[in-house]
Amino acid sequence: MSTSPALRSDAVRNRALLIEAARTELAAHPGPLRLREVARRAGVGQGTLYRHFPTRDALLAALTVDRLEGLVEVFEATARADDDALEPSWRAAVLHGLETGRDRTFTEVLSTGNAADPETAALIGRFETALAVVVGRGQELGFVAATLTFGDVLRLICGAQHAVAMAVEVTELPERYTDVLLAGLRPSTRD
Structure with missing residues (x-):
């Protein structure tokens, strides 16, 4: 591409x-x-x-293009999911994102928005667009708190990816952190 x-x-x-x-x-x-x-x-x-x-950043970005393309495809498919399938698809997309967090280079590129080349910049833009759609629809359907912004959700996912990258020897972390992250994104009884 x-x-x-x-x-x-x-x-x-x-x-x-x-x-x-x-x-x-x-x-x-x-x-x-x-x-x-x-x-x-x-x-x-x-x-x-x-x-x-x-630049060093351009080389790091090149190391992550294939993983970034895969993440974009998963989130774009989630953004297109029917309302009934959106929540389970959202969980699968977040889990996929956290599993990519095992690659520290990928986590660094995504969390810094390191768009050292046009291809990476375009992929990051597509990812962010798909994530914004999913967050908005999740808020409309009631499984993402209305008080959260797109930026909040993006930073939380990146933080969880970083946490996975810091402990790559623990294989169940992406699954566990996905559960914690999604529970934390739900509307609270105060909302």
Whole structure:
């Protein structure tokens, strides 16, 4: 779905090598992505790395495009769900979102709105649009508190994703945190 111009075959290969090297580097050394080490692992010069990814943020965004596309598709399908199916579809979408939280890079890109390239920016925009539709419909149907804004819900989901990323060894966390998050989004008896 990329809108960038077609790359030569060696450029395509170098880009793939850089993305794979960045994944390997992040797995070996969690924390800030070391671009010099990424270029070394990929067997290319730093100039090649910067031609493909002018910033660290651009490389991080490229690492998450496939996961972001999947999340967008799930939330867009939820936004289109019939009223009767919206609440269970919403739960499945939030669970999917929290499961992607196991990837710290993805969580960082989504929570910061890191739109380092037009493709990532467009995907984040589509995600936010779908989420806003679901939150609005959830409020109309009574399973999301009317006092919550779209921004509140987005920040809560991102926070739960971050919590999952911080404890990736606990496999049931996405399920448990989804239950807690959705219970907290419900209207209270004070509303």
